[in-house]
Amino acid sequence: MYNFDFEKPTSVADAVAALAGEDAQALGGGQTLIPTLKQRLASPSKLVSLAGIADIKGVCMSDDGQVCVGGATVHADVAANAGSYPALAALACNIGDPAVRARGTIGGSLANNDPSACYPSAALASGATIVTNAREIAADDYFQGMFATALDEGEIITEVRFPVPEAANYQKFEQPASRFALVGVFVARFADGVRVAVTGASEEGVFRWSAAEEALSGNFSADAVPAAPGADGMISDLHGTAAYRAHLIAVLTKRAVAACG
Amino acid sequence: MPKDHGIGASPKRREDVRFLTGTGNYTDDINVNGQAYVHFLRSDVAHGKINGIGTDVAAAMPGVVRIFTGADFEGVGGIPCGWQVTDRHGNPMQEPAHPVLAQGKVRHVGDPIAAVVADTYEQARDAAEAIELDIEELPAVVDMKAALAEGATKVHDDLENNLCYDWGFVEENKDAVDQAIKDAAHVTTLELVNNRLIANPMEPRVAIGDYNRATDDSTLYTTSQNPHVIRLLMGAFVLGIPEHKLRVIAPDVGGGFGTKIFHYAEEAFCTFAAKAINRPVKWTASRSEAFMSDAHGRDHVTKIELALDKDNNFTAVRTETYANMGAYLSTFAPSVPTWLHGTLMAGNYRTPVIYVNVKAVFTNTVPVDAYRGAGRPEATFQLERVIDKAARELGVDPIALRRQNFITEFPYATPVAVEYDTGDYHGTMDALEKIADLSGFEARRKESEAKGKLRGLGVNCYIEACGIAPSNLVGQLGARAGLYESATVRVNATGGLVVMTGSHSHGQGHETSFPQVIAEMIGIDESMVEIVHGDTANTPMGMGTYGSRSLAVGGSAMVRATEKIINKAKKIAAHLMEAAEADIELKDGQFSVAGTDKSVAWGDVTLAAYVPHNYPLEDIEPGLEETAFYDPANFTYPSGAYCCEVEVDPETGKVTIERFSAADDFGNIVNPMIVDGQVHGGIGQGIGQALLEGCVYDEDGQLLSASYMDYAMPRADDVPFYNVDHSSQTPCTHNPLGVKGCGEAGAIGSPPSVVNAVIDALQSGGHDVTHIDMPVSPSRVWAAMQG
Numbered sequence A: 001m002y003n004f005d006f007e008k009p010t011s012v013a014d015a016v017a018a019l020a021g022e023d024a025q026a027l028g029g030g031q032t033l034i035p036t037l038k039q040r041l042a043s044p045s046k047l048v049s050l051a052g053i054a055d056i057k058g059v060c061m062s063d064d065g066q067v068c069v070g071g072a073t074v075h076a077d078v079a080a081n082a083g084s085y086p087a088l089a090a091l092a093c094n095i096g097d098p099a100v101r102a103r104g105t106i107g108g109s110l111a112n113n114d115p116s117a118c119y120p121s122a123a124l125a126s127g128a129t130i131v132t133n134a135r136e137i138a139a140d141d142y143f144q145g146m147f148a149t150a151l152d153e154g155e156i157i158t159e160v161r162f163p164v165p166e167a168a169n170y171q172k173f174e175q176p177a178s179r180f181a182l183v184g185v186f187v188a189r190f191a192d193g194v195r196v197a198v199t200g201a202s203e204e205g206v207f208r209w210s211a212a213e214e215a216l217s218g219n220f221s222a223d224a225v226p227a228a229p230g231a232d233g234m235i236s237d238l239h240g241t242a243a244y245r246a247h248l249i250a251v252l253t254k255r256a257v258a259a260c261g
Numbered sequence B: 001m002p003k004d005h006g007i008g009a010s011p012k013r014r015e016d017v018r019f020l021t022g023t024g025n026y027t028d029d030i031n032v033n034g035q036a037y038v039h040f041l042r043s044d045v046a047h048g049k050i051n052g053i054g055t056d057v058a059a060a061m062p063g064v065v066r067i068f069t070g071a072d073f074e075g076v077g078g079i080p081c082g083w084q085v086t087d088r089h090g091n092p093m094q095e096p097a098h099p100v101l102a103q104g105k106v107r108h109v110g111d112p113i114a115a116v117v118a119d120t121y122e123q124a125r126d127a128a129e130a131i132e133l134d135i136e137e138l139p140a141v142v143d144m145k146a147a148l149a150e151g152a153t154k155v156h157d158d159l160e161n162n163l164c165y166d167w168g169f170v171e172e173n174k175d176a177v178d179q180a181i182k183d184a185a186h187v188t189t190l191e192l193v194n195n196r197l198i199a200n201p202m203e204p205r206v207a208i209g210d211y212n213r214a215t216d217d218s219t220l221y222t223t224s225q226n227p228h229v230i231r232l233l234m235g236a237f238v239l240g241i242p243e244h245k246l247r248v249i250a251p252d253v254g255g256g257f258g259t260k261i262f263h264y265a266e267e268a269f270c271t272f273a274a275k276a277i278n279r280p281v282k283w284t285a286s287r288s289e290a291f292m293s294d295a296h297g298r299d300h301v302t303k304i305e306l307a308l309d310k311d312n313n314f315t316a317v318r319t320e321t322y323a324n325m326g327a328y329l330s331t332f333a334p335s336v337p338t339w340l341h342g343t344l345m346a347g348n349y350r351t352p353v354i355y356v357n358v359k360a361v362f363t364n365t366v367p368v369d370a371y372r373g374a375g376r377p378e379a380t381f382q383l384e385r386v387i388d389k390a391a392r393e394l395g396v397d398p399i400a401l402r403r404q405n406f407i408t409e410f411p412y413a414t415p416v417a418v419e420y421d422t423g424d425y426h427g428t429m430d431a432l433e434k435i436a437d438l439s440g441f442e443a444r445r446k447e448s449e450a451k452g453k454l455r456g457l458g459v460n461c462y463i464e465a466c467g468i469a470p471s472n473l474v475g476q477l478g479a480r481a482g483l484y485e486s487a488t489v490r491v492n493a494t495g496g497l498v499v500m501t502g503s504h505s506h507g508q509g510h511e512t513s514f515p516q517v518i519a520e521m522i523g524i525d526e527s528m529v530e531i532v533h534g535d536t537a538n539t540p541m542g543m544g545t546y547g548s549r550s551l552a553v554g555g556s557a558m559v560r561a562t563e564k565i566i567n568k569a570k571k572i573a574a575h576l577m578e579a580a581e582a583d584i585e586l587k588d589g590q591f592s593v594a595g596t597d598k599s600v601a602w603g604d605v606t607l608a609a610y611v612p613h614n615y616p617l618e619d620i621e622p623g624l625e626e627t628a629f630y631d632p633a634n635f636t637y638p639s640g641a642y643c644c645e646v647e648v649d650p651e652t653g654k655v656t657i658e659r660f661s662a663a664d665d666f667g668n669i670v671n672p673m674i675v676d677g678q679v680h681g682g683i684g685q686g687i688g689q690a691l692l693e694g695c696v697y698d699e700d701g702q703l704l705s706a707s708y709m710d711y712a713m714p715r716a717d718d719v720p721f722y723n724v725d726h727s728s729q730t731p732c733t734h735n736p737l738g739v740k741g742c743g744e745a746g747a748i749g750s751p752p753s754v755v756n757a758v759i760d761a762l763q764s765g766g767h768d769v770t771h772i773d774m775p776v777s778p779s780r781v782w783a784a785m786q787g
């Protein structure tokens, strides 16, 4: 690690101010950032921990029935307290291991937008709103490719608002080594249609599988899931070819639909 | 009733108290007053010419004590290789130099180029980044067959080519084997890869060099399985320090699995640098460094042919293997694909003629050496896979085909130069059939099918040569060291014993099992026996722990020394009781005179030895301490039969292990619980190799599986509960304990049954798949199913 300054503000305003400095970076649970620092792959001048800001931690229900998760809420908290959105709680419960879930945060996960991370699929399939210190961003506008998001420099995710679907399920097929998603599919059925978001598979990061959404919006059954999408643009690596990932998308979508009951 | 003490009992492991409560003393727990820290600047290219190393800026950075490069080691020896293989034509293998720090060229990602010693580790790392490297990248040689092609880039410019050796075994049998294959009624051929592995012991490697200018003594603390071997290799071949001026200490070691046998450059560096700067120097590998500097394992590409006559008797085996050596020869690397592999190609079977060809190849990758099983898993895997394939081709039951060809008479001299002393392969297979519940398989398969899964069952046998080994034999085979073991048994005045052994325990439980043997011999409580190991200053010269040799060889040395103790103690007892020595009996810690009620206790005799007031001083010396060196007459030959049941998810290709049964013959058993644990751990590693682990380089020699993000270690939920049975016991005939060794069995015996089971499952689902290379990952299974 290189040297850096460290601040732990107790309000979003102070955090935003602290982040204004050159090369300052927000620190969530550090589950991604700290290994990066240890490998000397990043050299922020200052880390601003969000863990001291009580306002952006915890899970609650909004008046309009959305599940609101504070940006600095750890996965374990979501697993335990997002019972009104069971598929979301189940997803959080299956991220990493207990140590990771005790520290890693939803804000960190969405800000990082790892192409194999789980939360991005939940946010995108749910049509969530990513709330920051500056604005509200619709999930459809938020994810902009591998490790790329709509966030500006120094912008902090303070809350994520999830509309609760009538039925939803997340199917994660684990990469054998990291146990991130080799492919993960989140299916959410709302009164006005079905949303299907796929993580782990595409070189463009999380995406909506629109062919499946259309088919399932008409007929929400596993049999209605279309044939696997093409392998073009899918990730190919040690753990699976593009064709395999494309194949898994269809398999997992069917399973998710079946699990929705 | 199970015994509660002595041989055959299962006392809990006494070392676990410190291991499980965080009170172990590992090398990284040791800090020597005034120590500096070293960080190695390692190559990030697989192959390159070093045009310049600019250290001026770095040397002026805060805390830097000194920066070393290859030039500092010009007058120093290179890292030696401990085994010389002679090729098919009678020529010695090609043996390249292996400098402590790279000289002229870098040859693999991770090759150390410079070493920065500084007051703190972070300062050393900071300064390493300021070193200006001028390295001209050269084409990398990664694929073994390409490495041998005409005109391939040479890893070592001063060698003729990238071929370390072309070994034929037994060369005189070659024609007979070719003929037998021509004459065969059926020949089954299989081409396969034995995947490259990274051992990943929980504790990464650590070394601390310390030098005492006043006495000119050097001390090395290191994570080693064999401190005396390191002292000999490093002292004699690298640094020129005689043994009496060099002490090597390997304290608690957090797992070795073979990769901590070898003498590594970092050990030599720390010892050398401590003297050069007159200050202790410490190095602790990061996990990332471990991935690119610990010797890797396996990495064979093999074609095997099995010939059978019309009655399905095996008539010949012919193999051709390419074995990756990596960029340099690690300590025992040349022996692994040859003597630890070719000699096992008979397996448990009466194949009359066998020919094994091995081409060992240099590539721009990390050196490859012994990893749990070392050569024997590679032999077992190809043989047991090809037998399974043959059974399918011939439409016969794979167990029946094996049974039909079992060796049944012992001793049995194989056509590959070893003589099995004992074994009962039918007995072990009987034991397996019982615990594996083979008759219930069809019902279980139906249950799986009802869930949409394909279920498969795979069986294999294994044989291993362990208790490594007779010094005169391994000497003929090219070993540059002996392979005896030693023990000093020191009895204290009040009766307690300390055993100083050359065997090293790094998780095996010697501190528990060795005392059981002595407790049995003398008839005292185990708690009276303490095991000391891991320090060349207070243990006799020993060769350390690998090749399942500790109890078979080290334990035998301890038995011999204890016998000497008992003989002497009997003389003392005879004197104390004024009886003839021949009439003295030792039982339950009491010496008695046969046929009388006269007795003296063990403690009375030991006290007399050290307070020799009433003592036969004219006949024997005071004191009670004996040393024995034991050199076995043969290897030991543990064997077994394993069965694996898997479920394959036909939609995703994911394999899960549903049942795993292991029947082993380890000869006599000292601590059944520890033996179970060794088998469990070994199978876990075997399942890791079969389903998960794969070390992969890209064509430029970059390590793709360079962290746990991409290198899949088995986790608890990847493995099932195991059924383990060791009731089939044919004691070894040539060591005093009748033991065979159990440390590697699980890792040797498990991969073929896993893969055999996957093939069985796929074929049961109508997929014409005859082989999938390990690791049998979901994506490979799915690809195989697509045809």
Ligand SMILES: Cc1cc2nc3c(=O)[nH]c(=O)nc-3n(C[C@H](O)[C@H](O)[C@H](O)COP(=O)(O)OP(=O)(O)OC[C@H]3O[C@@H](n4cnc5c(N)ncnc54)[C@H](O)[C@@H]3O)c2cc1C
Binding pocket: A025, A026, A027, A028, A029, A030, A031, A032, A033, A034, A050, A071, A072, A094, A095, A096, A097, A100, A103, A104, A105, A106, A107, A108, A109, A111, A112, A114, A116, A117, A118, A119, A155, A156, A157, A158, A178, A179, A180, A181
């Ligand atoms: C062993 C292991 C296993 C894992 N397995 C999984 C898995 O199965 N599935 C999965 O999805 N993830 C997995 N993860 C990743 C884990 O979920 C991390 O918690 C997550 O990726 C990052 O969250 P964090 O709070 O730790 O963020 P940090 O590491 O602290 O930060 C990550 C990035 O986000 C920024 N950041 C942090 N918080 C905010 C915020 N509120 N607003 C704006 N920017 C912010 C930081 O500046 C940094 O750039 C795993 C991690 C580990 C170590």
